[in-house]
Amino acid sequence: MTTTQPSARHSTQRRSSAARTTKTPVIAFLGTGRMGGPMAANLARSGFELRVWNRTTGRATALAEHGAFVADKPAQAVQGAGIVITMLADGPATERAATGPDGFLDRSPGLIWVQMGTIGAKWSARLAVIAARSGVTYVDAPVSGSEGPAQAGQLIILASGPDRVQDVLAPVFGALGRATVWLGPAGDGTKAKLVLNSWLVDLVEATAEVLSFAGRLGLDPAAMVELLQATPLGSPYAVQKAGSMLAGDFTPAFALKHAVKDAELAVQAAYNLGTRLPLTEALLPRWRHTALQHADDDLSVVYNAA
Ligand SMILES: NC(=O)c1ccc[n+]([C@@H]2O[C@H](COP(=O)([O-])OP(=O)(O)OC[C@H]3O[C@@H](n4cnc5c(N)ncnc54)[C@H](OP(=O)(O)O)[C@@H]3O)[C@@H](O)[C@H]2O)c1
Known part of the structure; x- marks a missing residue:
């Protein structure tokens, strides 16, 4: 188990536009509810280029004020994105965003999919399998902390997945939380x-x-x-x-x-x-x-x- 402490967050927040235009991946954020809305806003405030989608579009439109592109469908949200974050209610809603009509999964091989909702062990394992079939790297990273910590960027990220994505995700998790705990293979976070x-x-x-x-x-x-x-x-x-x-x-x-x-x-x-x-x-x-x-x-x- 490895833990990233808050210093990483402060060093990566409010990155310059120069950094954004070079290597920072575009992030698609699906599910802008009570938790997802403020989490997405923190990513935008930290300088990430953001594309958002929510089933009820009205809950996502405020993010346009932070510079986010508001997509009509999950597939549209992931266009050009290197990372997709799902923060949806449960396993069925998350699977539907991935593989349902207008789902994002087959549109972007090479994508890193960070699943952050609380969906349970069976659903997380199932999503890992469908991600692998589509050439998508699956990271299971639910969060500890409620609406207040989500707004303040003070969540604790219970991350799990392949070691090779830890560096690329460090600034992303740094914008969302005060600590990231890497627990093991995908599924251990859940x-x-x-x-x-x-x-x-x-x-x-x-x-x-x-x-x-x-x-x-x-x-x-x-x-x-x-x-x-x-x-x-x-x-x-x-x-x-x-x-x-x-x-x-x-x-x-x-x-x-x-x-x-x-x-x-x-x-x-x-x-x-x-x-x-x-x-x-x-x-x-x-x-x-x-x-x-x-x-x-x-x-x-x-x-x-x-
Ligand atoms: N609130 C907390 O304290 C907290 C803390 C840690 C983890 N969590 C977990 O984080 C996840 C999100 O929680 P939340 O508090 O943000 O809940 P929320 O405000 O109810 O948001 C749920 C999100 O899931 C979407 N959704 C629900 N059913 C859907 C469906 N059938 N198809 C497509 N989208 C659907 C909602 O879209 P609509 O806007 O269209 O309904 C919304 O984007 C949950 O798994 C929750 O258990 C919550």
Whole structure:
């Protein structure tokens, strides 16, 4: 495992137009949602020539103000690009952008495809196979960090793939995050993401449950959060989500629908290995039920059902 630290980011940001016109690859960015929009904007701000596509074009047009070309189709977005980044909701949407009508995959042999959504181990392996068939280098690089870190260029990139592309991708990842961790062959990034998000959903569920429990005990839940924060028990993420829960502010940073997807992906991956994630399994029925009404709210909305 190798880690690139922030200094790489600062040294590569806001590259000069001279550098851009020589060797910097053009980047096609597919999926400009809550995460992808700010990530693409950071690439443009860092001087990369950018071509973007989003299913709902209106969510991509703001990037034209950063100089990006807004394409109608994935295939059009990758024209002339050396790197394509996908930041789409899930495996099926990502595969469709690659191989569906107007997909990008067969248009650009020699392309480097950096898959950054959270799509699960089976989907990542499947995309690696279809990429190889088309002569495209596949890099599996989901991210840790939510909307705020995406806007601030402070994500952690869980990168995996062939060593030979690490140098060319270093400035790209440097513009998106504060650190890049190279974990091994393509697919290991997604495996690491499953582990992190299994932890994340368990932590959010535990936070929701203990706040509710505190209230039922007649304690002030806010005082309990302060107490947790004063001890090693209170993780910054849990404390932040506790604040949202108590304020009833479920403005999405990480939509519940994606958290349910990620919990399901982790449970399924464990099952495929002949093991179990009992904590994650236990929260899923209630989270799925809450998502029927609150799919697009922040996952902290599960407090309402705790
Ligand atoms: N938000 C977070 O905190 C966070 C953190 C780390 C990783 N992630 C992961 O990053 C990915 C994107 O998350 P996000 O928060 O940016 O979600 P989002 O705002 O819901 O964006 C999802 C993107 O996928 C596109 N999409 C969805 N279904 C599609 C389909 N069937 N065909 C084509 N495009 C489709 C959306 O297009 P439209 O605009 O047309 O709907 C949008 O571009 C997900 O895998 C998520 O789990 C999220």
